[in-house]
Amino acid sequence: MTGPSLADGRPPTRKRSGGERTTSINSLDHDILCVVFSFLGPFDLAHCSSVCKFWNKIVNKSKLLQDLYHRQRGSYAHSSDMPALSQKPLRYHMREWAIAHHQSSLRVGHVEVDQWKGHSIGVNQCRMKMSSILTGVGDKxxxxxxxxxxxxxxxxxIPHAVSLIDYxxxxxxxxxxxxxxxxxxxxxxxxxxxxxREGTFPKGLCLRYLDPEAVVGCEDGTVRxxxxxxxxxxxxxxxxxxxxxCLSLSGEQLIFSGSSLGSITISGLSSDERVATLRPNDRIGIKTLCFNPCSNLVFAGCASGYASCWDLRKMGVLWERRVSPNVLYSLGHMQYDTSTIVVGGIDGVLRVLDQSTGELVSSYVMDQPVSSASSSSGGIEKRNGRRxxxxxxxDNIPRAARPPIMCLAVGMKKVVTTHNGKxxxxxxFH
Incomplete structure (x- = not known):
């Protein structure tokens, strides 16, 4: 149940039973919080703006974002930047800066790997949204x-009588x-x-959800x-x-589906009309795919280690590259990122590709453990990533340093992976 709040979004100040007033950060006024927030970087400031309405109002109504933008761009002395800024909301420019920072980190940054035991038996699926990670498939x-x-x-x-296939x-x-x-x-x-309902759908192999609809890819070649x-x-x-x-959905009511025979079909979510069929030169089964609505590019990974890209505006292949000698199980990119895409597969190497050309930008494996620290999730083991x-x-890299990457999800300067293990x-990426 949500507690009471003041008109400006701040929770009321609570008092102890003895009459002594408790002091919290919510007791600070607008000007003091502005001073505190002025010491923060863009990512911490963005997190603060999501805490409550009061903080969001301070961050967005003050000049904090504008000052930070100019400081990061080194443009205090360049008044010529101001007209360009006024054409779009400042949050748009901050998002552009954040995406550029993310892209640079994936390309040249130092990498640390934190790992923890998340399940009692091996799992092979992960999703990441809004700073939350959901893992599963393997145990109950x-x-x-x-x-x-x-x-x-x-x-x-998971109900005991059934098994979880996808989520x-x-x-x-x-x-x-x-x-x-x-x-x-x-x-x-x-x-x-x-x-x-008897006969609702045969065996389902994959699922994607975009409110209010869930789309299931089935063994008989249909999508329900x-x-x-x-x-x-x-x-x-x-x-x-x-x-x-495999499946991918777009906000423009399109369904992208890959098949075991190596083709990708695009259909309308509401009209059921087939828009196009994309066929890579390598016809071995499609294992993973994703769609980037910002660039209108479709990406796919195949069982033979090829990654492919199609431009929907031209309905043609943009590039095809064999980036791994073995199966590619998963690929993904961060929302709004039109520069890099991350790929993982059976050889356990985390690869970063250029979205426009398919060229290998960087690749990583885990290095030896650095330290272990206890935590509420049962212990975090810290490792360095090796470029x-x-x-x-x-083949000369030990398998312990590169367990198969069964699934990955990309967030701001981070990638979560599962490896069919615990x-x-x-x-x-820093």
Missing amino acids: VMRLWSAESYKCLGEYA DFDESKIVGLIGTRIGIWRRGGQRSIFPS VFDMYSRKCSRIIRMHSAPVT LSEDARI QIRLWK
Whole structure:
């Protein structure tokens, strides 16, 4: 239950029973908080703006963001920058700066790897959104973690009679494919299962969720679209003649699906019309794909180690490169990033590619342990990441330093990976 608050968004000051007034940061007035916030960098300042309405108002209504932007760009003395700034909201320019910082960190930054035991048996899936990491598939529980403290924020049990196949989540719920049914876990802990209807869909292999619809890729080559509120299958779309192995959704009502035969089909989410079929030159099965709406590029990883990119504006292949000698299991990029994409696969090397050309920007493996520290999640082992040279022999690197990367998710200057083991790893780029 949400407590009372003042008109400006601040919680009221509480008093102890003895009459003694407690002092908290909420007791500080506007001017003092402005002084405190002025010492922060862009990422800490952005976090502070999300704490409460009062802090958000201070950050956005004062000149903190504007001063910080000019300080980071070194443009205090260049008044010519001001007209360009006024054309777009300042938050847009700060986001551009943050994305550039993220891109630079992936390309040339120092890497640290924090890992912790997250499950009792091996898991192979991870998702990361809004500084939260959700891991699962392998045991009978999904766990939600803080990407900052690694504290477990919640556990979500899987019904014993079924197995979890795939899942997705947002700020309020987790949607999972369990057997031939769909389950919904509220972040508060309540679970519900879609009613069982004979023949609703055959074996599902993958799932993606974009409120209010969950999309399931099936073994028979179809994609089934489910409405989260009516709890009914609203559409059945024939996408492939082979099993659908991976999915991606766009906010423009498009479904991207990859098949075990190596093709990618694009269809409308509402119209069911097939928009296009993309075929890489290498026809071995598509294992992973994603769509970048900012650049209109579609990326895919194949079982033969090839990564491919198509430009939807031209409906043609932009590039194809064999970036690994083995299977690519996962790839992804951060929202709004049009420069880099991160790829992982069976050889355990974390690779960063240029989105426009497919060229290898950098590649990493884990190094020897640095230290271990106790934490609420059961102990954090800290390692350094090691950047590989272009001519590095992967076979000479011990397998312990490069366990297979089964899944990855990309956030601001960080990448989370799962490896079909008990450990969860967070790669931090500085």
